[in-house]
Amino acid sequence: MPVAAAHVAGIVEELAPRRLAEEWDNPGWQLGDPRRLVKSVLVALDPAPAVLERARELGAELVVTHHPLVFRPLKHLRLDLPEEALAAAFLNAGIAVYSAHTNLDNAPGGTSDVLAARLGLEKVEVLAPREAEKLYKIVTFVPPEHVDAVHRALTAAGAGWIGNYSHCSFQVEGTGTFLPLEGTNPFIGRQGVLERVHEVRLETIVPAPKLGEAVSRMLKAHPYEEVAYDVYPLARAGQTYGLGRVGELAEALPLAAFAQQVKEALDLAGLWYSGDGGQPVRRVAVCGGSGASLAGRARAAGADVLVTGDVKYHEAQAARLGRLAVIDAGHAGTENPVITALTAHLKERLAAEGVQVSAYLAPPERRFC
Structure with a gap:
């Protein structure tokens, strides 16, 4: 099953969030329609003519590059100027271009x-160092038999990572009270009766960019009609970018x-x-x-x-x-390794999603550096 080009870009941004780019940079969509369905993606260092030809040979609908095709604003699109003619050639071939530049340079794993x-x-x-990731702690209260499901949902959203350890959480048992009022449909208890229930306090850590997704997944996995949870900002910082x-x-x-x-x-x-x-x-x-x-x-x-x-x-x-x-x-010599890593990231994530989208690595030019 093909996916929208924007979906592939989203996978790239998991590794290289655009917010990490330098102010002077121009990463992200260079040209093409993010809504177009793609079956093949070519990853390359530069949006060069040889890359365009390789994309044509593969039938790739999207090229992901490190260096942007459009670095400075274009004032026109003239076919007698090499860089603008190349942009027009990508458009004429129906091949979109997306770039991850200094955001990939600044990112952990970049x-x-x-x-x-x-x-x-x-x-x-x-x-x-440029900035440190802000961290939050999510705390919720869950019936014991549903703790594992809620914990898995939080972890799937990127919560619970401390260094090289995943699935980190703290759990403690206690007693929760609530009184279901008229119009409620409680998972436990009856309307008008004060309930005392055995619950587990589940808490875990989550980086700021993943907070919204973590809360959303927690709410979907939680059995209660009205979920009690808290979100605390932490003084402790997460990963450092730079x-x-x-x-x-x-x-x-x-x-x-x-x-x-x-x-x-x-x-x-x-x-x-x-x-x-x-x-x-x-x-x-x-x-x-x-x-x-x-x-x-x-x-x-x-x-x-x-x-x-x-x-x-x-x-x-x-x-x-x-x-x-x-x-x-050399500029290319020191950056080529990340293109291989970015291709592997795309292949792994696309395979995990079970979609029929192939990711290919454009061979680097062998140069004297």
């Missing part, structure tokens, strides 16, 4: 997290050896680095794409080296003066 994992970093932290990551290698390596390891891990034809090839590196900062502006953050975090792309000569020199080595593995 661009830099995937890059850090590919390079084998441990004890990974956000390099340039650009770049910093972590540690299992053991120190000479810079030159680590650069070779980066080249192999990212399947690059080449890269360049700035620094003494023999200096030991253990603490590593990474930022997929263009992250040279985070050199100061990397130094402050105690990093020995920054792995990123698009490093300018004077940026590398300034970093070296600050005793920070730099490895330029």
Whole structure:
């Protein structure tokens, strides 16, 4: 069964919520009809002509990219200008384009997290924190025989996650009282009779973006006609969002050896680095794409080296003066891993829903970086 293109975009936004995008960015729908039914999706780094041709070959109705097709507002749509002609070609082919850009960069499990994992970093932290997720606690009162069903409903909505632990909750038994009045249809008890019932207080934690869905699912699973529940804002913050990551290698390596390891891990034809090839590196900062502006953050975090792309000569020199080595593995080279991860995310979620929609990965261009 095909689904609307907007539904596929929603799955992308589960990983990369649009609210995490930088103000100057333009992620989201680039062109096409979000209502169109799709059976095939192609995921790519760029909305390039080769990607358009591949989408045509596959019969894909939707292309999901990292870099937006329309980055700056268009003042016209001229076919004698390359970028505008490409947009027109996508439209003429009936292929929609949706992009997840800096929202994917900032998201947990996004661009830099995937890059850090590919390079084998441990004890990974956000390099340039932007915001922390607000958390709430949901508390409700349930008959004992329905606790598991309500708990499952909350968990399915994304509640109950603490770090790498899921299904987290607290349950305590007690006595609830209520008096069903005229016009009620109580699940337990009779109109006009004060009831004392054995109930379980069920409480769990939920991030702000999933609060509405969690409450909705809880209400549907709860047996009571009128559900008593409380929602408390928590002072404790959830996951931190932001650009770049910093972590540690299992053991120190000479810079030159680590650069070779980066080249192999990212399947690059080449890269360049700035620094003494023999200096030991253990603490590593990474930022997929263009992250040279985070050199100061990397130094402050105690990093020995920054792995990123698009490093300018004077940026590398300034970093070296600050005793920070730099490895330029290319803009595309440091972002390609997240395209593979995004494709896997789509495949997993679409399969879990049982819909007949295929997700394909556009092969990356092999470049000298």
